[in-house]
Amino acid sequence: MELQSFINSGLLESFALGQCTDEERRLVMRMRDEHPVVQAELAAIELALEQYAQAQAIAPPVDLKARIMDAIQHAEKQEPEAPELNANTTKGRANSPWLLAASVALLALSGYLWMALQQAKQQTTQLGQQIEQLRVDLQTCSTRASSDQEFANLVRDPDTKRIELNNGKNVLTSIFNSDLRNSLVLDLSGVPAPSAGKYLQFWAIIDGKPVSMGMIDFNSIGGHQTFKYVANAQAFAISEEDNPAGNATPTTVIALGKTG
Amino acid sequence: MQDQQLIIRLQQQDQSAISTLYDAYSGALYGVVLRIVQTNELAEQVLQDTFLKAWRNGAQYDASKGRLFTWLLNIARNTAIDATRSAHFKNAQKTGNLDQIVTKAGGEVLNPDHLGLREIVSKLDEKYSSLIEMIYFKGYTQEEVAEVTGIPLGTIKTRIRYAINELRTVFGDNRAAILLAAWLIHFI
Numbered sequence: 001m002e003l004q005s006f007i008n009s010g011l012l013e014s015f016a017l018g019q020c021t022d023e024e025r026r027l028v029m030r031m032r033d034e035h036p037v038v039q040a041e042l043a044a045i046e047l048a049l050e051q052y053a054q055a056q057a058i059a060p061p062v063d064l065k066a067r068i069m070d071a072i073q074h075a076e077k078q079e080p081e082a083p084e085l086n087a088n089t090t091k092g093r094a095n096s097p098w099l100l101a102a103s104v105a106l107l108a109l110s111g112y113l114w115m116a117l118q119q120a121k122q123q124t125t126q127l128g129q130q131i132e133q134l135r136v137d138l139q140t141c142s143t144r145a146s147s148d149q150e151f152a153n154l155v156r157d158p159d160t161k162r163i164e165l166n167n168g169k170n171v172l173t174s175i176f177n178s179d180l181r182n183s184l185v186l187d188l189s190g191v192p193a194p195s196a197g198k199y200l201q202f203w204a205i206i207d208g209k210p211v212s213m214g215m216i217d218f219n220s221i222g223g224h225q226t227f228k229y230v231a232n233a234q235a236f237a238i239s240e241e242d243n244p245a246g247n248a249t250p251t252t253v254i255a256l257g258k259t260g
Numbered sequence: 261m262q263d264q265q266l267i268i269r270l271q272q273q274d275q276s277a278i279s280t281l282y283d284a285y286s287g288a289l290y291g292v293v294l295r296i297v298q299t300n301e302l303a304e305q306v307l308q309d310t311f312l313k314a315w316r317n318g319a320q321y322d323a324s325k326g327r328l329f330t331w332l333l334n335i336a337r338n339t340a341i342d343a344t345r346s347a348h349f350k351n352a353q354k355t356g357n358l359d360q361i362v363t364k365a366g367g368e369v370l371n372p373d374h375l376g377l378r379e380i381v382s383k384l385d386e387k388y389s390s391l392i393e394m395i396y397f398k399g400y401t402q403e404e405v406a407e408v409t410g411i412p413l414g415t416i417k418t419r420i421r422y423a424i425n426e427l428r429t430v431f432g433d434n435r436a437a438i439l440l441a442a443w444l445i446h447f448i
Contacts, residue, residue: 008421010417010418010420010421013420013421013424014402014417014420016326016330016424017395017396017420018334018399019395019401019402042326043327044428044433045424045428046326046327046329046330047327047431047433048424048427048428048431048433049330049392049396049424049427050288050327050329050330050333051427051431052381052392052396052427053288053289053291053292053329053333053396053397054287054288055380055381056288056291056292056295056381056397057287057288057290057291058287058290058291058294059287059290060286060287060290060303060304060307061300061304064286064304064307064308065279065282065283065286067308068278068282068307068308068311068312069275069278069279069282071308071312072275072278072311072312072315073275075312075315075316076275
């Protein structure tokens with residue numbers, strides 16, 4: 001039924017006045033539930049009727065309210081909240097075998113329920129821990145994934161300069177240097193593990209002088225490590241150091257790569 | 261928008277809810293009831309029964325079905341109509357004591373707000389106001405009204421819609437705002 005003609009049909013007014021047939025009432029209630037505008041119309045009609053009634057108000061006698069509230073209090077005293085209890089109080093208590101059996105059964109039941117509850121609590125804790133672990137794993141994966149994505153973008157970018165580090169004989173690994181992306185990334189996959197007790201330091205050669213970029217961390221995510229971007233390096237180098245914190249100047253250079 | 265706290269209290273059969281409802285609606289309800297049962301004595305009894313029932317059945321009030329006042333009015337109207345079937349009422353009818361009491365009672369005004377409302381409502385054409393009176397207040401069905409007045413049922417339905425529309429306009433109902441609000445709710 002078209003909405004506007006439904007609203008204009010007078011059915012809503014009939015409904016508000018309690019004048020509908022059962023079928024009409026069901027229709028109105030359905031339309032009201034499906035269409036906020038019908039609900040709003042109904043509410044407005046009800047309100048108008050209410051205001052009309054208020055306009056015709058006549059004050060009842062002043063003492064009527066007190067009488068009514070008294071009557072209600074009186075009624076409340078005579079209607080206890082849980083009528084079922086009344087039935088039990090008329091029976092004898094302690095000596096009823098039926099009651100005893102019921103109590104025992106209840107006790108057993110509550111014992112069982114308590115155990116079930118404890119089990120459920122344990123399960124919940126375990127599940128909670130699992131969820132926490134999953135969350136951490138997910139976090140790790142997400143971080144790794146976005147790091148990989150960034151690395152891939154960096155490598156693919158035609159503006160990125162690629163510098164190969166070699167040890168005099170072979171190319172070990174590459175460095176990706178991008179002005180645009182402000183990134184200096186070392187691919188760790190080809191970097192050899194240092195000798196026992198030694199640490200690797202990464203250098204940029206600027207104006208003929210080696211400038212430390214930091215220690216190489218093989219735990220870097222995704223197998224590549226990001227360093228602070230340098231604009232005008234002539235070369236990059238890796239050195240082996242005794243000191244885990246590195247040295248002011250390279251001790252033993254194991255790889256070098258010229259930019260130019 | 262209705263008072264949510266009040267509704268909750270009512271549904272929990274809290275006596276204080278009845279007190280609040282009495283303060284808000286007793287006048288409007290008494291006016292309806294008195295016009296049906298016609299004596300103060302009966303009207304007081306009916307009003308008391310109404311609020312007692314409201315208190316007892318408070319848990320059954322469903323805000324989604326309509327306003328608090330409508331719910332109370334239905335209780336009051338039905339209780340009043342039942343009272344008219346009582347011997348007491350039939351007696352009073354016979355002795356012809358009724359008319360004076362109604363006119364006397366009609367002189368009392370509840371509070372200044374309602375003065376304005378009365379004035380507004382008095383502007384409503386009698387052929388419309390009498391329809392609302394008979395159906396909304398006195399609880400006649402449209403069919404009964406058609407029978408009593410001789411007005412065709414179709415005409416009655418049309419007049420009711422017109423009458424309520426008039427009431428809404430007269431009370432400052434803002435239709436455009438309602439439509440807009442309803443449309444907005446739909447999209448939230």
